[in-house]
Amino acid sequence: MGELIKVTVKNDQQLVSARDLYKGVQVTTRFSKWVEQNFKDFIEGEDFTSVTGVTDMPNGGTRPIQDYALTISMAKELSMMSHTEQGKKYRKYFIELERKWNNPMEIVKRGYSILQNENTKLKLENSEMKPKALFADAVSTSNTSILVGELAKLIKQNGYDIGQQRLFKWLRNNGYLIAGNRSDRNMPTQKSLELGLFEIKERSFQNPDGSVRITKTPKVTGKGQQYFINKFLAKKEA
Structure with a gap:
C-alpha cells in the first residue's frame, strides 16, 4: 500500500x-x-489537537500557519463527509491503515518496542508462555480503544x-454489557466502567432538519483487551 x-x-x-487531508480530498471550501x-x-484533545505548521513563501522562506493533528478515526470520517471522489479514496486508505494498526502482531511489535525503550525486561517462565505474555503486555500499553467486533x-x-455476536452475548450474560430489551442494551455496565474495561464513545450529529442525533458506542480499553483475552485464553487451556 x-x-x-x-x-x-x-x-x-x-x-x-x-x-x-484538506488538500487530498479536494474540497472547494477554504x-x-x-x-x-x-x-x-469532534472533541478537541481527543479527536484532534491544534498544532502550528509551516508554509513556503515566494522568497524562499517560510511562515507559520494554523494546522491540526487528526486521529485516523476522525480523518476517516472527514474523508466521508467531503463527498468527493478523492474523499472515498482517502476513507478506504484510512480503513486499511486502521486494520494494519490493530493487527495483533503489529500491537505486539509496538508494545515490545515501548518496553525496550523503557529498559523493562520481560520475565517469562517458559517459551510456551512468551507469546501470550508479550501480547498481553503489548495490549496493556496501548492507548487505543477498539470495538467489540475487533476484540472478537x-x-x-x-x-x-x-x-462478534457470540462475544456480545457472552459479555451480556456475564454482566459486562447491559442485557434485555432496553434503550441502553449492549452499553457497558457500571461494573465494567468502574473496572476500566470499557469506555463509551459519544458523538452528536446535526440532521438535515436541524435536530441533533447522539450516538453512543461501547469501546474496549487497552486494559479491557488484556482482561478479556486473558479470560478466554484461560478458558481455552482449562
Missing part, C-alpha cells in the same frame, strides 16, 4: 495533518471554513474461536 498521506505516530496513536463546518462534531477478532487470532 503506497503512502497516500504522511502519517506520524505520537503516544502510540497515528495522526495526520488536517491541511494535508480551509478555515472547512474546519469551522466540520470540526464541531483478537481473541480468535489468539486461539479461541468466537465471533
Whole structure:
C-alpha cells in the first residue's frame, strides 16, 4: 500500500495533518471554513489537537500557519463527509491503515518496542508462555480503544474461536454489557466502567432538519483487551 498521506505516530496513536487531508480530498471550501463546518462534531484533545505548521513563501522562506493533528478515526470520517471522489479514496486508505494498526502482531511489535525503550525486561517462565505474555503486555500499553467486533477478532487470532455476536452475548450474560430489551442494551455496565474495561464513545450529529442525533458506542480499553483475552485464553487451556 503506497503512502497516500504522511502519517506520524505520537503516544502510540497515528495522526495526520488536517491541511494535508484538506488538500487530498479536494474540497472547494477554504480551509478555515472547512474546519469551522466540520470540526464541531469532534472533541478537541481527543479527536484532534491544534498544532502550528509551516508554509513556503515566494522568497524562499517560510511562515507559520494554523494546522491540526487528526486521529485516523476522525480523518476517516472527514474523508466521508467531503463527498468527493478523492474523499472515498482517502476513507478506504484510512480503513486499511486502521486494520494494519490493530493487527495483533503489529500491537505486539509496538508494545515490545515501548518496553525496550523503557529498559523493562520481560520475565517469562517458559517459551510456551512468551507469546501470550508479550501480547498481553503489548495490549496493556496501548492507548487505543477498539470495538467489540475487533476484540472478537483478537481473541480468535489468539486461539479461541468466537465471533462478534457470540462475544456480545457472552459479555451480556456475564454482566459486562447491559442485557434485555432496553434503550441502553449492549452499553457497558457500571461494573465494567468502574473496572476500566470499557469506555463509551459519544458523538452528536446535526440532521438535515436541524435536530441533533447522539450516538453512543461501547469501546474496549487497552486494559479491557488484556482482561478479556486473558479470560478466554484461560478458558481455552482449562
